[in-house]
Amino acid sequence: MSYNAAQTTTAAAGSAAATFSVDAYDATSGGTDLLTGDLYFLADVLLLCVAALFFLLALPRAITRLTRLSAWTEGLFLRAGSGRRRVQHPGSLSPKEGEVYDYSERSFAARRFTSQRRVNPTSGSPTTVTDDGDSDAARSHRRPPAHMPAWSSIFPGMSARLGATLRPGHSVGSALLLLGYAVLMLFVGLEGGNPFVEYVPAGWVAASQLPVVFILGTKNNLLGVLLGKGYEKLNYLHRFVGRFVFLAANVHSLGYLYQWSIQGTLAQNLTPNIIWGFxxxxxxxxxxxxxxxxxxxxxxxxxxxxxxxxxxxxxPATALHERSTTPYVITALVLYLFDRLLRIAQTRLTHAHPRALPVLGTVRLTLPTLSTGWRAGQHVRVKVLSTGMGWWGWAESHPFTVASCAEDGGRGSEGEGLVLLCKSAGKWGERLMELARRAEYCEAGGGSPRVRVLVDGPFGGPGHAVIASYSAALLVAGGSGISYPLAIAEELLRDASYGASRVRLINLVWSVQDTASLDPILPQFTRLLRTARHTGTHLRISLFHTRATTSTEPKLSPSARFLPQGLTVRAGRPPLASLLSSVVNRTLEVHKASVAWTPQAGSGEAQERRSPSGVFVGVCGPRALGEDVERLVRTFGAREERAGSVGGVECQVEVFGW
Known part of the structure; x- marks a missing residue:
């Protein structure tokens, strides 16, 4: 309703105009009924079409991943495993001390498919049995997964331009997406008239965007599932749409407040539906x-x-304010309830064993009752249900990346279950550290060191990408971000142990401010290196002491003086460019003249040449580290011919923050 028309109406008519209903707006606007309701609905349909376009772009990777039956259930619900653990039989796979190990693909295939022919006692027919005792049928679904390159590998030049960083957390591509959304909202909002005179369109903009802001804000949102993106990757869209809802709601409401104030009819217009609007x-x-x-x-x-x-x-306040907004409200409510119900199904109440790691500034939480159900790279949200966390700390939920590998078919690495490295930052983190120290004192006195926790998840992760389908992996971590590469490296080695991974080379790079951080992680590094030798995977672990200069030698604690083969400690910051170049070069060398041995029924051992399937680069740590690695990968992919020869270089970034 225009301002001049409002001056000639009665107080009751002014109250009806404040509801921005379709009927009231049509009665005063003549033939503009399309612009009152349909235009805002069409704007949402256009947004849905844009989302469908992105889904079509992600569909090839989604189909490739879902061709594996295990992909339909992994990474959805935390659960207890069978408790059975894989037994390694080193045999000839364990090299002698000081032996030069052959990490070529031919050597890898020879070790992986070392088998012997045994007679099936029931049928009398020969059956191929590998070192782990799996038959041909049991091993058929554990073949290396198919690889589908990302669009960034297919069009590296365009990816480099769209991925260029404008400001921390925002790239050119994300800025264009936000700009397009802003233009659309301004168009539908201004099409209804001058926002300083016509206050109804702004109300419709706010109401029509409620489903959008809700689907982007939920942890289990359907849009993220279809696109293969975690909620944390879509959070910037949620915030931007929320700002538009805030702006539109205030323009709509404050406009009527101003109008009624100068008319002196504010008290008469405070009807129940107007109060609900406020x-x-x-x-x-x-x-x-x-x-x-x-x-x-x-x-x-x-x-x-x-x-x-x-x-x-x-x-409900929006629906009670104007009944015509009910379809938008119901849609938003359904999306919200879907997320809440799914999160209830994902939530697990269990106990955890806390252990303080002061040198690393973290608390290690071990949840032995949860041993499977997540993918490497995913995170969970944890509530520590203890009065030691403070008045409100027990109700706070904080996200942490899982630092352990899930069981697969009952195969666990150490039987510890789900492991988290919780950084001791802020009041919540400090209280958790103090709680872990008290638990250790309790354990020393013969008490129970357990605490009750509420775990929600898993969330995020690699999405539609299958890390085991790449030829090599470069994993970069800063500080407590080591949990991310630990889980990925362990999962890749687990898959390689029964031939379900294409990864031949893994380079793990960890930046720390104090070399003492190595002490609590050294046993796990040693175990990973030992497992890598058994599976024929070339694993290198490089620790960089960032506070030391390159001219000085890092000082190690007495417990870390004797490092296992494959683990090095260097001073200074990691040379990320040379490390990535080295991984690419070694991957090309391995595949240049190598031959993968694939046993086929009735034909013995066939030889099949393979080309590299790309290099996966994963980084977890401070935002600056993530942006540096992401920028390096974009530049390398756009300028280096080796990126195309190796099958593309793709990057996944997990940064601190919540």
Missing amino acids: VALVCADILFFLSLHELREVLYPLFYFSHVLAAIIIL
Whole structure:
């Protein structure tokens, strides 16, 4: 309703106009009914079409991954494994001390398929049995997964341009996406008239975008599942759409407040539906202001509880304010309930064993009752249900990347279950560290060192990418981000132990400020290197002491003086460019003249030449480290011919922050 028309109406008519209903707007706007409701619906349809386009781009990788039956269930629900562990039979696979090991693909294939013919006692027919005792039928579904390159590998030049960083957390591609959304919203909002005179269109913009902001804000959102993106990768879209809802709701409400104030009809217009409109406005303002980075970091518990409460209240308040918005409200409610119900099914109440790692600044949480159900690279959200966490700390949920490998078919590495490395940062982290120290004192006195935890997840991860389908992997970590490459390396070696991985080379790079950080992780590094030798995978682990200069030799603790073969400690920052170049060159050398041996029924051992299937680069740590590695991968892929020869270089970034 225009401002001049509102001056000539009665107070009751003004109240009806405030509801921005379709009927009231049509009655005063003549033939603009398409612009009152249909235009905003068409805008949502256009957004849905854009999402469908991105889904079509991700569909080839999704289909390739889902051709493996195990991919339909992995990474969805945490659960207990069978408790059976894989027994390694080193035999001839274990090299002698000081022996030069052959990591070529031919040597790898020869070791992997070392087998003997045995007679089946029931049928009398010969059956091929490998060192782990698996028959041909049992091993058929454990062949190396098919590889589907990402679009960034197919079009590296375009990927480099769209992936260029404009500011921390935003690339050219994401900026163009946000700009397109802003233009669309401004178009549908301004098409209804001058926003300083016509206040109804702004209300429709806010209501029509509620389903969009809800689907982008839920942890288990359908859009992320289809695109193969975790909710944390779509969070910048959630924040941007939320700002538009906040802006539109305030333009709509404050415009009418100003109009009624100068008319002197504010009291007469405060009908129940208008009051509900102000309730929705307050919820939108709370969602915006308490989500600001500064307030969220300082007052996280307040942000969390207010966010959940305001998100729940804003939906019925919007529907009670204007009944025509009910379809949008119901859609948003269904998306929210779907996420909540699925998260209830994903939540596990169990116990954990905390162990303080002061030199690493983390607490190691071991959950032995959960041993499978996640993929390497995924994270879970944890609540520590202990009064030692403070008045509100027991209710806080914090995300942590899983640092262990899930069982596969009952095969666990150490039987520890799910392992988390929780960084001791902030009040919550400090209380968890103190709780872990008290648990150790309790254990020393003969008490139980366990704490109750509520685990929600798993979330995120590599999405539609299958890390085991690449030819090589470069894993980079900074500080407590070591949990990410630990899980990936362990999973790749587990898959390689029964021929379900194409990865031949793994280079793990870890940057630390103190070499003492190596002490608690050294046993796991040693075990990974030993397993790599058994499986024929070339694993290199490089520790870089960032606070030491390259002219000085890093000082190690007495327990780390004798490092296993394959583990090196260097001073300075890691030369990421040369490390990536080295991995690519070694991958090309391995595949240049190598021959993979593939046993075929009735024909003995056939020889089949393979070309490299790409290099996977994973990084976890501070945002600056992630952006440096991502920039390096983009530049390498666009400028180096070797990137195409090796099958492409692709990057996945997991940065600190929540």
